[in-house]
Amino acid sequence: MSKQILEMKQITKEFPGVKALDEVTFQVKRGEIHCLIGENGAGKSTLMKVLSGVYPFGTYTGDIVIENETMQFNNIKDSEKSGVAIIYQELALIPEMSIYENIYLGNEIKKNGLIDWNEAILKTRDLLTKVGLSDHPDVRIKELGVGKQQLIEIAKALSKDVKLLILDEPTAALNEDDSENLLNILKDLRKNGITSVLITHKLNEVMEVADTITVLRDGKTIKTLDCHNDEVSEDGIVKLMVGRELTNRYPERIPKIGDVMMEVKNWNVYSPSDSNKKVIDNANIIVNKGEIIGISGLMGAGRTEFAMSIFGKSYGSKIEGEIYLKGKKVELNSPKKAIEMGISYLTEDRKEKGLILIQDVKQNITISSLKSITEKGIINDNEEIKHANYYKKAMRIKTPTIETKIMNLSGGNQQKVVLSKWMLTNPDVLIVDEPTRGIDVGAKYEIYAIMNKFVAEGKSIIMISSELPEILGMSDRVYVMNEGKIVAEIQGNDINQETIMKHSIGQGGKKHGK
């Protein structure tokens, strides 16, 4: 057996007008965890699509060699046969089906031409153990959290005798615990001889698990680092990724905190599907002018539900409680009303809930502010273009034109479009839910800078984030949520990783409640 399980040699892939990959070389050793990193648009996803046969043989130049054999994949099935499995950020599971049905979907175990479900269930149990899950194979996918779903995807790949497991930002949607768990599973799999390629933006994860790191930038291989021999540091990697030195990952800001902007009192929310199930339990928060509030907590703590219920009751049933804006009590019964009253909400899921992918940049930016560009019932096209161009420049949105379809933009630029949309509504309180999820370091910095500039104008931001460094780096004050309750309010020097984690997992002790 060769030492290299995979070699991609001088891969060049061109799209009309752009060279997405330029003679990229990528080598993966057997049994290692190899991290592939780079800014958005660096070519990571394109490279993996070449490898998996999404871009079939002949649409690129260069060679793919797996275990000394040059491969010509025409589709995903071909690459799967050679033991390559890719798990994408957007999970491909069917929510209404059970775990075992999902795992053997398209790959059913057959006996005499019929599906042998019993065998499938038995094998599923083994696979679940391998990925550290103890759920029953009968459980339907929709009843599982994202973290577990991710592991099911890995189990599915294992069921196909995978040799090379490729994970595209697997932890982007996971909280710290689930991420940690997933990384441990990868380490276990490594012991069992399974090679993984991990695409990620989270450098702490890279430092934790990587044996080898390959950095791509602008479609070129910049460097391959051996973590056991070379000297590797987070700052060094960042420098390789962005091609410049980033001295601080969070831009400086001197907070100028003013009067109370918004107050939420005695907020109770019940589940929309089960009106006896309390999702938010008597939450109280205060947001001041010029302040960035962080809301921390584990997945399922109710952070998104809390934010959405405030934003025009867009989540939940039987909502009770009061909201005061600049001292005045307000009733926000719809997102429309909330926007009118100066509250905006940037969703955690920009593709599903934030953007209209088939429409262009301009239309996505103005969709929530049509009133302000409408005269006598008619939309003023020129004003619309002017606004869109303004934000394209101000936010440095990388797009050929403002009439480009949103789906053709990278994640970071899509996020800037959503931010532009909300900035244009001229809110007083901007709620951002995972504002930098799946976005590269450079674009993150820019988004943080935009947020800082926003609060510098005396406005307020409520930031929900699963990334602790982000909470630490950006917030003036932090609320921690656990099981639908606000369990702690942390300020000043108390804002540190340990305190927040302690409260998140429900061990806050005497600081409970408010």
Next chain:
Amino acid sequence: MGNNNESNIHVLKNFFRANIRQYGMFIALFVIMIIFNILTKGTFISARNLTNLYLQTGYIAVLAVGMVLVIVTGHIDLSVGSVAAFTGAIAAILQVKMGLPTIPTIIITLFVGALIGMWQGYWIAYRGIPAFIVTLASMLIFRGAVIRITNGQTIGPFEESFNKISSGYLSDIANISGMHTLSVLIGIVAIIAYVFVQFKNRKTRVDYGFDTLPKFMFVGKLALVSAIIMMFILSMALYKGIPYTVIIVVLIVGLYSFITKKTPIGRHIYAIGGNLEAARLSGINAKKTLFTVFTSMGVLASLSGIIYSARLNSASPSAGSLFELDAIAASFIGGASASGGVGSVVGAIIGALVMASINNGMSLLNMNISYQYIIKGLVLLIAVWFDISTRNKKK
């Protein structure tokens, strides 16, 4: 970069990319027309036949305009044929049995159409029942209702003024060398207005410092559109002039094009079809928008009923059967997407003309009705396949 020539090419490319689908449909329509013209040895493209073709398209065209919006929101309406028949019968009862004059008859009939649309919109938007089910139910309900209120018999004839909606033409001021002068004048005014608006738009874009089409392209576009307007007008002026039906359809198309492109509600319709959840969280009242779209569909279905019964000069219990399928086919041929968010009013009209041309052409050729169905089915399939394959390539 910065090279003027290169940026011209860039602008050109964008222009074609943005418009290729609609031009594709135009070209397809022309090709179909020319083929039939050759097969019928010149009968198809005669003013008389084309005028007839427009009259045949009228009642489907207004349905297609409403239908394309329904499809853009991601829904469907199967009831429009039954609703057109029912409202046509209402009009007949009001005028023939109760002796109401034409104007009140039309107003009451349109109002009934609006009520039916609201009824459906209520179930779909506020009660969350899939439009497929609600409108399938209405298709049955109103087919039953029309048989009930007509007692299964044809009701007619209408007063002359009502009948003129489908058989009347704009009267003329003078007839110069066999041409309907007023129609030609209207055509000239339309062209002047079009050119004026285009120049004005271009100027404001320049004032804002935006990209504009290169001059030769701009002039070419003006010339082409002007020629199409003139050809359209001549195809009527050389016969009896502009029929009232065509005036109604042009007004409806103009109004709906305007609403979809230039007003917030138009944007809202495309947004909820493109991504319902994102639209909702962007502050759009999705339920109200959906309700409005179905209400408008009801009104247009009753307008279709009026035009159709005026054309037959009577209302019959079997009127309007399969109208829904023609309207749906027209929308899809015109580039609407079954998954919502995409489609245009002008596209739907082109689609309606394609379907009507095939009907008309094959009738002229005395083709058996069986072939007509088969060919219409294949045209629908191929048109949508073409549309989907060009759309995927662009990715």
